[in-house]
Amino acid sequence: MRKMIAIAATLAVVSTQFAYASSDAAWNALLAKANGSCIGQSRMDTPEASAPVVFDDSIGKVAVLLRGSIGKNKSKVNLLCLYDKKSGKASIEEFRWLGK
Template identity: 65%
Template sequence: MLKNAIATAIGLLSLAPLANASSDGAWNALFAKANGTCIGQSRMLSPEATAPVVFDDATGKIAVLLREKSQKTKKMVNVICLYDKKSGKASIAEYQWGQ
């Protein structure tokens, strides 16, 4: 009886992490929202975007790097977007890669 109780407890504990895991569909929806918000705020027409970089839950942010060739200057414009998972808001900043 004790063996059965221990085996049952171990079985239930091994399934506990699965109950809290997000589905692929939920992650894909979150990434689509982050990309859409970031692209919209960047005002770029058709940028290249990296795969989302997910920070830990304490940070609560997703980063997306975007780049596009400027129509005016013909130079590459690079921006980083930090998307806040809780508020759904994004912050955009331009950056330069090397000199």
């Protein structure tokens, strides 16, 4: 009887941990929102986007690197986008790789 109770308790603890894990659909939705917000805010014609980099929950951000041209200039620019998971807002800044 004690074995049955111990097994049941263990299964209950293990199953509650899995209940809080995000599903693949939830991750895909988050990454689609991050990419969409970053690309939309970049004002680039047809940007190349990196795979999103997801920081842990204490940071709450997703980073996306974008490369493309903006407006009539047509010279390539590099942008770093930080998407806030909680607010759904994206912040974008231009960056230069190692001074180039």
